[in-house]
Amino acid sequence: SQKIEQNSEALNIQEGKTATLTCNYTNYSPAYLQWYRQDPGRGPVFLLLIRENEKEKRKERLKVTFDTTLKQSLFHITASQPADSATYLCALTRGGATNKLIFGTGTLLAVQP
Amino acid sequence: GAGVSQSPSNKVTEKGKDVELRCDPISGHTALYWYRQRLGQGLEFLIYFQGNSAPDKSGLPSDRFSAERTGESVSTLTIQRTQQEDSAVYLCASSLERGGSYEQYFGPGTRLTVT
Numbered sequence: 678s679q680k681i682e683q684n685s686e687a688l689n690i691q692e693g694k695t696a697t698l699t700c701n702y703t704n705y706s707p708a709y710l711q712w713y714r715q716d717p718g719r720g721p722v723f724l725l726l727i728r729e730n731e732k733e734k735r736k737e738r739l740k741v742t743f744d745t746t747l748k749q750s751l752f753h754i755t756a757s758q759p760a761d762s763a764t765y766l767c768a769l770t771r772g773g774a775t776n777k778l779i780f781g782t783g784t785l786l787a788v789q790p
Numbered sequence: 791g792a793g794v795s796q797s798p799s800n801k802v803t804e805k806g807k808d809v810e811l812r813c814d815p816i817s818g819h820t821a822l823y824w825y826r827q828r829l830g831q832g833l834e835f836l837i838y839f840q841g842n843s844a845p846d847k848s849g850l851p852s853d854r855f856s857a858e859r860t861g862e863s864v865s866t867l868t869i870q871r872t873q874q875e876d877s878a879v880y881l882c883a884s885s886l887e888r889g890g891s892y893e894q895y896f897g898p899g900t901r902l903t904v905t
Contacts, residue, residue, distance in 0.1 A: 681832075711893065720794075720881050720896030721833070766832065775838055775846045776885065776892055777823065782832040 679705045681781035683767055689787045690757055698752040698784045700767030705779070708772030710743055712752050715764045715783065724765075725752075757788045792816070794897035796882050802903045803872055811867045811900045815884030822865050823883045823894060824857055833881065839865060840887065872904045 682701045690696050700710070709728045713721035727734045727743045727750070734741045740753040754761050764785050768778040795814045803809050815822050824836040835849040839859040850856070854872075859865040869876055879901050883894040 709892065713896075718898075720883070720898050721894075723893040723895065726893055768833075770892070772892075775840075776821065776887060777835045777838050777846060777849070778825075778833070778894065779835065780825075780833040 679703070679779060681705075681767060681769060681779060683765075683781040684784040685782065687785040687787055689789060692758060692788055692790050694757055696754040696757045696761070696786055696788070698765050698767075698786065700750040700752070700781055702748050702769060705748075705769055706745075706771070707769035709770060710741075710750050711768045711770070711778065712739075712741060712750075713766040713768060715766055721766055754786075757786075759788045759790050762786055762788050794882055794884050794895050796880075796897035796900050798900060799898065800901045800903075802905060805874060805904055806871055808868065808870045809872055809902065811869075811880050811882075811902070813865045813867070813882030813884075813897060815863070815865070815882070816895055818862075819884035819886050819895070820862055821885040821887045822859055822862075823885070824865070824867050825881045825883065826878045827881060827899070828878045836867070836880075869902075872902075874904050877902055877904045 680703045711726045712724045715721045725741045738755045742751045764783040766783045767781040797812045820841045822839045825833040837857045838846040854870045857867045879899040881899045883896045885894045
């Protein structure tokens, strides 16, 4: 069956360091992959989308890589800040007739001042 | 502009009662999605509406769940004869899905508690 795995344990890092979050998937051929941020009690907020034919995407302090051979995406936050503390969700979609997202369970990031 | 809104924000109901949850998508967004998030878990896809196409209902967990959407506007998710395992946050999202724009914009969710 399709499976999306993210670091199940919380990631604790010091302010100013680079946070790297991992998303691995099996039995799936996504057309594109998205990363969302979710704060407690709120809906997810879109961050970045990367397509299957793209290797890397950047937006300000954020960078996403996508390796369809390894079936893995890495999400980096450089110069991390305490305000970056949240749960980060990886989501895949096949595209085509339906763009429904299949979500991972998320990784909780805590940036210590 | 206004984002996705959902109502009610919280709903407590007794087991066996029916509930109706509402979603107002962003104006102009052709696609609308419902997801469910149980405590400490990831989001589960429930149903997807895209324009006038037949909805993708493949994620609905049982025939107690149904959803409707009028054109490209409001959607309602109905759960009949609620069970305790239906307790979760129900999230609605909308998406433009034109010109390569596939990101989804989520509402704040409705927290449903079945007692």
